[in-house]
């Protein structure tokens with residue numbers, strides 16, 4: 017089901033560059049028409065490879081030349097070698113496969129980097145998969161932490177709400193410390209009694225907007241915290257925790273560049289201060305990942321303030337793209353907003369906004385001329401987003417808005433049709449099919465799983481698709497899991513939800529390059545290896561068009577190149 021022409025490619029390599037299959041010959045012709053004939057030596061040449069260009073014809077080539085951070089020439093090794101001079105860096109690929117740098121449509125670089133702070137103990141998969149794992153980790157950390165100081169985990173554990181400890185159980189392993197732990201999705205967390213006291217959360221505390229404190233039968237807080245505003249209330253009491261810094265960005269950037277993500281759309285920039293953080297690094301030339309930012313807004317009040325103060329900017333490293341709203345929570349929290357609220361994945365759900373408030377907010381954001389992205393997992397949350405976009409477009413028609421749904425896990429067939437008609441983009445995490453497919457099924461039904469992330473249906477309908485790993489909310493964020501999810505739909509368990517929804521590598525790669533570039537209005541500068549585009553590439557351990565499904569778990573980016581520069585690891 018994956019690449020068909022491995023044999024011809026291997027034969028071509030074995031016979032040397034002069035032996036080209038007809039497909040290669042075509043590719044050469046297609047590319048040379050656009051190649052720049054400008055004088056001057058290349059800064060970098062990649063020779064003797066299998067270059068998957070992801071251009072409109074899906075051409076292959078052998079070699080690429082880069083000048084001034086841009087692709088100058090794509091073609092045969094002989095033709096590209098002629099562009100090299102005495103100062104050109106030459107990389108002999110030795111037959112290795114190169115693709116455009118992956119564009120990630122949903123990656124929280126800042127929050128991902130934060131997870132590696134030494135001040136946080138590690139809960140991430142496979143560390144905390146059961147209640148006992150979680151309690152054991154808290155107890156162990158408390159043991160080495162001075163009494164009275166915070167015991168705080170990173171984001172986070174892989175448990176759904178029914179699997180969580182009780183407040184008494186958590187208190188029992190941490191009598192002398194305030195504790196805060198967070199689920200990997202970021203949609204809920206848990207604090208012990210000391211932490212609740214420090215944050216001032218009591219039986220009389222009102223739920224923050226769009227958020228909820230979990231409560232026992234008597235209305236006493238039970239330690240659970242649903243959605244960001246409730247979680248942030250605890251986080252604010254932890255010294256230094258909520259203050260994100262440049263080190264967090266650099267750590268997140270370093271790790272995700274090594275995975276092969278050369279561009280990332282950070283779709284939750286919580287504060288203007290975080291926009292400023294990215295800008296400061298961009299100004300000093302320290303960004304290596306190209307970033308596209310969406311400012312997250314929790315309320316109409318926040319929205320009005322942001323509209324007073326925001327600034328548009330764009331350059332090849334950093335773009336302010338627009339706005340992000342969350343319409344529901346997540347399935348492990350039970351806060352995915354569905355029409356059927358009896359399911360384990362939806363039985364704690366509540367609408368974050370009334371439809372008329374949402375419509376008013378979306379219209380204001382739409383009128384900025386920028387993009388709006390909606391976090392919407394459940395079918396009802398997706399429909400509420402579509403209602404708001406439809407109403408905004410009726411009031412203020414606009415072409416090419418590319419408003420987007422993030423996640424879109426259980427769209428109804430009617431919602432997909434509306435998305436297509438409205439010209440919206442769907443940004444999804446195929447990793448989740450590989451990693452959470454079986455767990456999601458346990459939270460709902462086989463009947464509902466027939467609507468689970470129907471990627472092939474979306475693609476065949478012509479809906480623009482983008483792939484984003486969603487680290488740190490995803491546990492396994494490397495591209496091999498995106499390809500596994502999209503192509504096999506099988507994860508750790510033998511469960512395959514919707515085998516008819518599988519995509520080919522060709523489709524998956526195109527979505528993860530051109531598709532995700534389109535989601536950020538960047539398809540003319542990124543997403544394919546063509547002259548004039550930015551010189552961002554990944555050199556892979558395997559031939560993407562020849563890799564066998566059983567080899568996918570070994571696939572990795574061996575070299576990442578951004579702006580024509582090899583990224584040091």
Ligand SMILES: [Zn+2]
Nearest residue numbers: 122124486489
């Ligand atoms: Zn996310």
